[in-house]
Every structure is written in C-alpha cells, then in structure tokens.
Amino acid sequence: MNLIEARGLxxxxxxxxxxxAVDFTIRAGEIVTVVGPNGxxxxxxxxxxxxxxxxxxxxxxxxxxxxIGYVPQRLHIDAALPMTVARFLSLPRxxxxxxxxxxxxxxxxxxxxxxxMSALSGGQLQRVLLARALLSRPEILILDEPTQGxxxxxxxxxxxxxxxxxxxxxxxxxxxxxxxxxxxxxxxRVICLNGHVCCEGAPQVVSAAPEYRALFGFGTxxxxxxxxxxxxxxxxxxxxxxxxxxxxxxxxxPEAENA
Amino acid sequence: xxxxxxxxAGLAGIGLMLAAGPLGAFVVWRRMAYxxxxxxxxxxxxxxxxxxxxxxxxxxxAFVALAMALAVTGLSGRGRAADTALGVLAHSALAFGLVAVxxxxxxxxxxxxxxxxxxxxxxxxxxxxxxxxxxxVLALLVSRWNPLLTATANEExxxxxxxxxxxxxxxxxxxxxxxxxxxxxxVGALLIAAMLIIPAxxxxxxxxxxxxxxxxxxxLGAAAVFAGLWLSLSLDTPAGPSIVAAxxxxxxxxxxPSRRAR
Numbered sequence: 473m474n475l476i477e478a479r480g481l482x483x484x485x486x487x488x489x490x491x492x493a494v495d496f497t498i499r500a501g502e503i504v505t506v507v508g509p510n511g512x513x514x515x516x517x518x519x520x521x522x523x524x525x526x527x528x529x530x531x532x533x534x535x536x537x538x539x540i541g542y543v544p545q546r547l548h549i550d551a552a553l554p555m556t557v558a559r560f561l562s563l564p565r566x567x568x569x570x571x572x573x574x575x576x577x578x579x580x581x582x583x584x585x586x587x588x589m590s591a592l593s594g595g596q597l598q599r600v601l602l603a604r605a606l607l608s609r610p611e612i613l614i615l616d617e618p619t620q621g622x623x624x625x626x627x628x629x630x631x632x633x634x635x636x637x638x639x640x641x642x643x644x645x646x647x648x649x650x651x652x653x654x655x656x657x658x659x660x661r662v663i664c665l666n667g668h669v670c671c672e673g674a675p676q677v678v679s680a681a682p683e684y685r686a687l688f689g690f691g692t693x694x695x696x697x698x699x700x701x702x703x704x705x706x707x708x709x710x711x712x713x714x715x716x717x718x719x720x721x722x723x724x725x726p727e728a729e730n731a
Numbered sequence: 732x733x734x735x736x737x738x739x740a741g742l743a744g745i746g747l748m749l750a751a752g753p754l755g756a757f758v759v760w761r762r763m764a765y766x767x768x769x770x771x772x773x774x775x776x777x778x779x780x781x782x783x784x785x786x787x788x789x790x791x792x793a794f795v796a797l798a799m800a801l802a803v804t805g806l807s808g809r810g811r812a813a814d815t816a817l818g819v820l821a822h823s824a825l826a827f828g829l830v831a832v833x834x835x836x837x838x839x840x841x842x843x844x845x846x847x848x849x850x851x852x853x854x855x856x857x858x859x860x861x862x863x864x865x866x867x868v869l870a871l872l873v874s875r876w877n878p879l880l881t882a883t884a885n886e887e888x889x890x891x892x893x894x895x896x897x898x899x900x901x902x903x904x905x906x907x908x909x910x911x912x913x914x915x916x917x918v919g920a921l922l923i924a925a926m927l928i929i930p931a932x933x934x935x936x937x938x939x940x941x942x943x944x945x946x947x948x949x950x951l952g953a954a955a956v957f958a959g960l961w962l963s964l965s966l967d968t969p970a971g972p973s974i975v976a977a978x979x980x981x982x983x984x985x986x987x988p989s990r991r992a993r
Binding site for chain 1: 878884
C-alpha cells in the first residue's frame with residue numbers, strides 16, 4: 473500500500489526548477505533513502521511530499537489520514553520562546569508524562585524533560601525530535617539529514633535506533649542522508665537525486681549505477697570510501713545548483729554510459 | 732475607597748491585558764513587533780475614518796487595523812525588502828491618519844486622546860467593549876492554543892502534523908487587529924504595541940514554558956496598569972504613557988540576573 477506517492481512532481485523556486493518530473497512512492501514499512509549532492513533538491517522533495525512546497529506540476533498524494541512523524545533538518549526554537557523538552561513533546565497533542573519519559577528513554581536521552589530546548593546539544597536535540605515524532609505513533613517517519621551534527625558513534629547509534637524502531641513498530645522510514653555507508657546497509661531502496669531522479673533501486677544496484685558514480689565519484693572502495701570523500705567532494709565546481717544534463721534514466725542499466 | 736473612574740480605568744486595563752498578555756507573547760515569539768507597530772499606527776487612520784462616517788470609533792479602528800495587519804502579513808516573510816515596505820506602511824498610515832483627522836472639525840483637540848489613550852475617562856459602555864473584545868481574543872487564542880504554538884515553534888513540524896501555519900498566522904492577525912481596536916482608548920495608538928511587547932518580554936525571564944510566559948505577561952501587564960494609574964494620579968502625568976513607563980520599569984526589574992530562569 474502506498475503511503476505517499478508523487479507523479480511527475482515539479483517544484484520551482486522562482487524561475488529555477490528545483491525538481492523536475494519526479495516520480496516517487498513509499499510503501500508501508502519500507503526504508504527509503506534519498507541521496508544526492510548539495511542543492512540537488514533532496515530537502516525540497518521531502519518538503520513537497522509533506523505539503524510544505526507547492527507542486528508547480530504533477531501531483532503528490534498522501535494516503536488519507538496518514539500519520540507523519542517529521543524530523544526536520546534543523547530545528548531552531550527562538551530563544552524568546554521558553555520551551556521545556558516535556559512541553560515540546562506535547563506539541564501539538566498532549567502526551568502523558570509516562571509516555572514522554574518512555575520515548576526519551578527509548579531514544580537514548582532519558583530524564584531530559586525539564587531542560588530547555590534551546591539548551592540541548594545537537595545530538596540531544598535530534599533524539600528529542602525523534603522521540604516527539606515517535607510519540608504520535610506515525611505510519612511513516614520522515615527525516616531530513618537526521619544525523620547532521622552528530623559524531624561517528626552518534627550516527628551509528630542513531631541508525632541502529634531507527635532500525636530498532638522499524639522492527640518494533642513497522643513504521644516506514646523516508647530519509648535524506650549524507651551518511652552513504654550506513655544508507656547502503658540500512659535502506660530497502662535508495663533514490664539518487666540531482667534535480668531529477670538519476671537512479672533508483674536496491675542499494676547495491678544504485679551504488680553500481682554509473683549515474684550514481686558520476687555524482688559521488690569513481691571510488692572502487694564502495695560506499696565507505698565514498699563516504700570519506702563526500703563532504704569535500706565537488707564533481708563540478710561552480711555549478712553546485714545547476715541541473716546536470718546527463719541522461720535522465722530511472723532504471724539504471726549496465727550499458728548506460730558513464731557521464 | 733477609590734473613585735469610580737479609577738476603578739473603571741483599572742478594570743479596563745486588566746481587561747486589555749487578559750488579551751494583550753498572551754497575544755503579546757506570540758508577538759514576541761514570532762518577532763512580529765514591527766507588525767504590532769504598523770497595525771496600531773494604522774488605527775489612527777481608522778479613527779479618522781470612523782469620525783468622518785459616524786461609525787463607532789472601535790469599528791473603524793478594527794476595520795483599518797485588520798486591513799493593515801493583512802497587508803503586513805502578506806508582506807512579511809518576503810525578505811529584506813519587506814522590512815522597508817513595513818516601515819513605509821506603518822509610518823504613512825500614521826501620517827495619513829493624522830492628516831485626515833485634521834480635516835475633521837472639533838477633533839483636533841481630542842487627538843492626543845487617540846494617540847496616547849484616555850483611560851481615566853473610560854465609560855461603562857467602553858468597559859463592556861474592552862472586556863467583550865478581550866474575551867473574544869482570549870477565547871480565540873485559548874481554543875487554538877496548541878496549533879498556534881506548534882506553528883510558532885516550527886512551521887514545518889506544524890505542517891507535518893496537519894496544521895496549516897498560514898491559517899494560524901491569520902488567527903493571530905485577526906486577534907492583533909481586535910486588540911488594537913480594544914486598546915486605543917486605554918493606551919492610545921502610539922503605545923498599544925508597547926503593552927503587547929513589554930509585559931511579554933518581561934515575562935520571558937520568569938518562565939520555563941510558553942503557558943507560564945503568557946500568564947506572567949498578563950500579571951505583569953496588570954501590575955503595570957495599577958502602577959501607572961497610581962503614578963498618573965500622584966504625579967498628575969498622562970495615564971497611558973504612565974502605564975507604559977511602569978511597564979518598562981517592570982521590564983528592567985525582570986532583567987535582574989538573580990531571577991533569571993533559564
């Protein structure tokens with residue numbers, strides 16, 4: 473059963489086309505990861521799927537009454553707004569104190585209830601955000617680069633936690649990620665995005681696809697090597713936001729030419 | 732036993748703060764201070780309109796304030812150019828209001844009552860209007876408290892939870908226009924924004940949750956009303972500015988580091 477589906481989704485910011493004719497579906501219980509270089513429209517895709525971006529063309533369909541647990545890329549709570557962790561977990565719907573305590577325990581930050589949101593470290597904040605997302609008992613978790621600002625053990629722990637949660641609750645997970653090595657092992661399906669869908673499929677298929685290698689380099693060491701490079705990697709200097717005009721291929725085939 | 736006019740003035744002030752406290756908290760959280768200015772300055776234009784058309788002052792004020800608030804909401808969030816546009820709107824609304832009022836006979840002498848309020852002449856009918864309007868705003872805010880708060884904390888989280896941030900913004904815009912219309916008699920068009928922002932800003936240091944901050948804003952605003960009225964009586968100073976001055980004094984006290992709750 474499709475939880476969210478996009479057909480021919482095109483999003484424009486002013487004159488710039490950020491996403492072009494993207495087809496997307498996610499089914500119950502699936503873990504789907506979106507990868508792509510900076511400025512490739514990953515966050516825009518997520519935002520469009522949630523309904524935060526208007527589709528210029530095409531259509532996004534969310535199953536009626538779909539419960540979404542959203543973990544944004546960054547959460548900035550203005551210092552002018554006093555907010556304890558406990559209060560934040562009850563936005564917008566009140567949750568019992570025990571449930572909140574259990575959720576915090578579950579995500580590895582027990583006992584933070586009385587802390588101010590603005591006083592949390594990056595790692596604590598991500599876990600509190602995940603706790604809040606889980607408290608609404610969602611059918612799908614949507615995470616936009618959830619491990620930004622976490623250290624290596626923190627990243628590994630965070631993905632382990634996600635996997636656990638999926639096994640316990642059967643929640644579908646859609647995430648944007650830079651952590652390619654983990655992505656490759658933890659996802660059912662990977663979508664490589666660069667303004668359009670470059671390639672899509674099982675992690676092994678995508679990591680072997682020429683479109684993917686064109687974007688992330690030609691390293692033979694597999695995803696781990698790619699991961700070490702991807703933060704400072706620029707495959708096309710000065711054109712970070714440009715549309716890459718290599719062939720628009722949805723289903724990679726071995727014959728496809730290297731870009 | 733204080734005089735009747737003083738009791739009415741105190742009641743009017745408390746009535747105003749019941750709405751202005753929580754709404755002021757939102758104004759502070761959402762950094763809408765400039766919007767408060769623009770909306771309240773437009774109120775003078777509303778006064779002129781009402782006087783020229785024999786409408787009740789409050790209706791004219793509410794109408795123009797709402798129009799201005801909507802215009803400003805439309806402009807906000809469009810980057811730096813909007814800041815300039817807001818400045819243009821706010822000050823020209825005030826200027827046009829003042830010019831328009833000057834064309835009307837017999838009003839010129841009363842102008843300061845609209846600019847700075849005339850809380851000591853509040854009538855029983857005014858009281859009904861102030862409390863009615865305030866109760867309406869308070870009911871609106873309380874009934875939508877959680878969606879409003881979620882949209883204020885983070886628009887994306889709100890949207891993902893099925894809340895439309897634009898609708899919540901509209902609710903606040905409406906509330907703002909109503910509060911401006913309600914308070915013009917009490918603190919006047921120039922100082923309304925002060926009673927939205929200063930008590931809420933003072934409440935920040937005492938609060939750990941949004942609800943506590945809204946409640947403290949009401950309490951500190953009411954305290955400022957009493958202190959201001961007392962100041963006005965004992966020193967023979969204008970009541971509206973005295974209330975705002977008292978509020979500013981409370982704000983300075985709230986900055987004392989020992990009481991800071993972080």
